[in-house]
Amino acid sequence: MSAGLVVRPARESDLEAMAELTGRAYTEVDERTFQRDWPGPEPRTPERNAAWAARTAHALRTDPEGCWAAELDGRVVGCAISRVRELMWLLSSFAVAPEVQGRGVGTQLIAAALHHGRGCLRGMLSASADPAAVRRYRLAGFDLHPQMFLTGTVDRDALPVVERVREGSAGDIDLMNSIDRQARGAAHLSDHEALMAQFRVIVKETSSSQGYAYVDGGGSPVLVAASTRRTASDLVWEAFASSAPGSTVSVHHVTAVNQWAIDVGLAARLSVHTSGYLCVRGMKPPAPYVHHGSML
Ligand SMILES: CC(C)(COP(=O)(O)OP(=O)(O)OC[C@H]1O[C@@H](n2cnc3c(N)ncnc32)[C@H](O)[C@@H]1OP(=O)(O)O)[C@@H](O)C(=O)NCCC(=O)NCCS
CATH class of the missing domain: 3.40.630.30 (Gcn5-related N-acetyltransferase (GNAT))
Incomplete structure (x- = not known):
């Protein structure tokens, strides 16, 4: 000390x-x-x-x-x-x-x-690859789930036609909180305001499924939550479609329960790597869900 x-x-x-x-x-x-x-x-x-x-x-x-x-x-x-x-x-x-x-x-x-x-009752954090940090988290009772990430240039020929995805707004926060509760086990509440100040938000709603994604200025999805894998995949495709041709996009923080995200990334011809851990306590890794590094 x-x-x-x-x-x-x-x-x-x-x-x-x-x-x-x-x-x-x-x-x-x-x-x-x-x-x-x-x-x-x-x-x-x-x-x-x-x-x-x-x-x-x-x-x-x-x-x-x-x-x-x-x-x-x-x-x-x-x-x-x-x-x-x-x-x-x-x-x-x-x-x-x-x-x-x-x-x-x-x-x-x-x-x-x-x-x-x-x-x-529950806890969640996204850990770096620092062994000293990971030691602290495991000693605090967190389960460690390795994270993958996808990165590369989107193959424009692979982009599918995605229907019924629209721009989100502050009027969607109740909907997004309810998707959060279902997918993550807790709503983001006012964190949505902080996220909206930094990212574009897109929403997909049909009679049988809902989802949303925050997308950065380069077309990389930084948080995806949905009630079905299909909806989550459509949101990631929509994000990719907004990237500039030839630019690099990435999807960080993909856990093994979210193979749908790997499938989308591979179909877009991105490459897959591993880095860090999703650490959870009192819960399983969320799905279909890609967490944000600090807002989770
Ligand atoms: C993680 C971090 C905040 C810890 O702070 P710190 O002041 O170095 O931590 P402490 O000195 O209290 O404890 C470090 C612990 O890691 C252990 N440690 C250090 N290097 C290690 C290694 N290579 N492998 C395993 N354990 C290691 C130490 O033995 C100690 O554990 P112990 O007290 O049980 O023996 C700091 O190292 C850091 O800023 N890392 C870089 C940023 C980062 O990755 N943050 C985490 C983001 S999720």
Whole structure:
């Protein structure tokens, strides 16, 4: 344990320092764990830092007791950001500055964040490939489910005709919450507002199935939830169709129970790899579902 270490509730004034240190810590893990045939890790861009800070600012407002910062000699060196939605505890970010890792800071931070979820029946987080992080999660009782990801250029000739997918809006939040409860076991509630501020949302509704997906500006789906695999697949195809020809798209965080997503990715001629784990407690990995890295 480090002398001079204080673990205390995170504040809005910590956002900049927390964005910087999480970006640095995640890039350092990527440098250590990326496969040789992948493009090298890129440091987090200022735009992605700002998106991280906006999502974290939202958590600070909704879950002040779930967000913790570690200060060493007056400098913010770590944080754990968690939220509770209905009866589910969700860990959004967990990082310690590389130069102070391995000194017990992370253990204290995660204990404080886990305490926020003490009344929850279920828990969910998306872990990096860092063995130190994974050790903490398993010791906290989480089951580890390896994640796959698909990446590449979409074969435009493979794009099917997709019907009845429309643009979503704030008026769809009740529908999306109900899809969440069915697919994930807890609604995103106000996290939908934070997601809508950063991504396009598309919705598919028929008499027998419903689903939605958040899609980034490049046509990569970053969160997909649906009542059937067919609907989930249609939403991913619709996202792919919006990518610029020749550009790279990715689908991250695909677990083994979501083979439908692998089938869509392979049909689009993307390649499949593995990275990190979906960690769940008190529940099975959701399906048909592709989780977002921090909003789950
Ligand atoms: C994960 C992280 C937050 C932990 O913080 P930390 O301050 O280094 O953690 P601690 O020092 O409290 O504990 C580290 C634990 O990992 C163990 N550990 C370290 N390297 C390890 C390895 N290669 N394999 C297995 N365990 C390892 C340590 O032994 C220790 O466990 P113990 O206390 O039970 O012996 C920090 O390492 C980090 O920021 N990693 C990069 C970012 C990241 O991947 N975050 C997780 C996102 S999901």
